Structures are given as structure tokens and as C-alpha cells.
């Protein structure tokens with residue numbers, strides 16, 4: 219029996235592939251390298267000492283996807299092939315809806331055809347929207363999305379709930395990620411956004427290595443202790459481990475399970491910058507600038523449900539996250 223990992227060469231997919239292999243699972247990876255590199259697959263093998271089958275393809279290519287299901291004994295699926303840049307989604311809504319929503323529907327339809335009904339969905343804290351109070355809890359109503367990217371997460375959550383309503387043999391985990399940062403401690407896997415990064419940690423790292431001059435801290439006048447936005451940053455390896463626990467849960471019984479994957483602790487932008495400088499000894503020049511449109515002042519998870527029901531708790535500190543993010547850059551540079 220194998221777990222199909224779509225987008226398995228990407229940032230979160232590759233870290234989860236490692237944890238799946240470490241947990242003794244067989245996996246099959248699909249990736250089209252639209253936002254990842256082939257070397258990642260070798261690095262997954264290097265870290266785990268294990269092999270897996272790989273298909274270079276778009277996960278929404280129905281014909282090829284059917285072949286993958288025919289050639290392998292797949293019993294569950296994790297999908298990391300979604301597009302994830304909030305800003306880009308506002309400029310390319312059609313591309314986001316086609317890849318994230320239509321693609322997911324092709325995947326679900328194919329799963330149904332091959333009687334595979336266990337699915338772990340990479341959702342996001344963004345589904346809580348601006349309406350809900352913090353900390354966010356899983357039983358709060360879904361809010362309003364602030365971008366097409368966010369809408370795709372809300373839509374797919376609803377689609378999966380409807381699928382389960384129609385067929386109780388499905389077992390689905392909706393994992394609402396908070397802000398994953400950090401890298402595998404080996405330095406062999408990490409986040410490599412193309413062009414100028416939109417997210418905080420990739421930007422900090424580029425400033426620290428001199429590729430970018432300074433960090434713009436978007437807004438210093440929020441109603442938070444230091445005036446900068448607060449987020450729940452969690453280490454990507456902790457996040458990846460959460461997927462293994464969720465998969466175990468799906469194997470216990472059918473249903474739709476919703477979990478926040480966060481630490482439950484909020485840190486400000488300046489907390490992250492200062493911790494990064496302390497953990498790495500690198501300087502990160504920054505300047506407080508205008509607020510970024512669409513940013514919420516503060517949100518973090520109530521992470522108690524995942525701990526109670528999955529036995530999952532984020533273990534790594536903000537310092538670990540900063541150190542490992544930097545280590546990845548150092549190793550990448552050394553390896554050319």
C-alpha cells in the first residue's frame with residue numbers, strides 16, 4: 219500500500235515525504251517541477267536512505283493520473299500541488315481556480331474511480347477570515363477569504379465535506395496550516411521561492427545573505443505589543459509530522475477531521491527578525507514601511523484539538539526555525 223504525494227518535490231511536500239518514509243510508509247511522488255527542482259528527490263532519498271516511485275506530470279492530467287493509480291497500490295493521498303502565493307492569486311484567479319480547484323476535482327474523481335477514499339488536505343488558517351476572534355478554533359465558522367488563494371482553500375474544504383456527506387466511506391483530514399517556516403535540519407530541503415519572495419522568512423534569509431538590501435516590515439502601527447503583525451510560525455518538520463498523525467487518524471475510522479496545525483503561540487515580525495539575528499549571528503537590516511493590503515493584525519491557533527486527538531504538538535522553537543532556514547541557504551551555497 220502506498221501514499222500518493224502530489225507536489226512531493228515542493229517545500230511542504232518534500233518534508234512530508236521524508237516523514238512518511240521515516241514512518242515506514244511506501245510513497246509515490248508526482249511533481250511537474252513548476253515550483254521545485256529534481257534534486258529535491260535525490261535529497262529525500264539521501265536523508266531517508268529509502269527509494270520511491272516518481273512521475274513527472276501535472277497532477278491534474280487525468281489520463282496520466284489514472285495510469286499512476288493503475289500501476290501502484292495507492293490507498294491514500296496527500297495533495298501538495300496547489301498554488302500558494304496569496305498576492306499572485308489576486309492577479310491570476312483563473313490559474314488558481316483551475317490548478318487548485320479543478321485539479322483537486324480531477325484528483326478526487328480519479329480517487330473515487332480507483333476506490334481510494336483517504337485524503338489529507340493542505341488547508342490554511344486563512345479560512346478563518348477576519349471575522350473570527352483569536353485564537354482560531356476548528357469549530358468556528360469559516361470566514362471570508364481575502365484572496366482567490368484563500369477561496370480555493372474554502373471551496374475545497376466544502377467540496378470534501380460534500381463528498382463525505384454523499385459517501386461515508388471517505389475519510390478526510392482538513393489540516394489548517396498556520397505559518398510554516400524552517401527547513402530540514404540536514405540543510406538538504408528547504409524553501410526556494412522564484413523571484414523576490416513574498417513571505418517573511420524567505421525574504422529575511424535573502425537579506426541576511428546580502429541578495430536583498432533590507433527587509434520592509436509591513437506596518438509598525440498595528441494594535442500589537444510592538445506594532446507589527448503577529449503570526450503563529452511553526453517548523454515545517456513539525457508540520458510534516460502532523461500529516462503522519464492525521465493519516466493514522468484516517469485509518470482509525472471514516473469522517474471529516476479538521477485540525478489546526480500551529481504552535482498556539484504568536485510572534486511579531488520583529489520577534490522573528492530579532493530571533494533570526496540571534497540564532498544565526500547574521501545582520502538583517504530592516505525598515506518599517508506601509509501596511510501590506512490584506513494583512514490581518516494578529517492570528518494564531520488554538521492547537522489543543524490536534525494535541526488531544528492526534529497526539530501531535532509542535533516541538534521546535536522559533537530559534538530552531540530561524541537556524542534551520544539559514545542552514546539550508548548555507549548548505550545550498552556550499553553545494554553550488
Ligand code: UFG
Nearest residue numbers: 342343344416417418419421434435436447449487510513
Ligand atoms: N512581512 C513583512 N515583510 C515581508 C514579508 C512579510 O513585514 O517582506 C510580514 C507580513 O506583513 C505578515 C508577516 O510578515 O505580518 C507574515 O507574512 P507572510 O507573507 O510570511 O505570511 P502571511 O501570514 O501573510 O500568509 C501566510 C501564508 C498563506 C496563508 C496565510 C494565512 O503564506 O499561505 O498565512 O492567512 F494563507
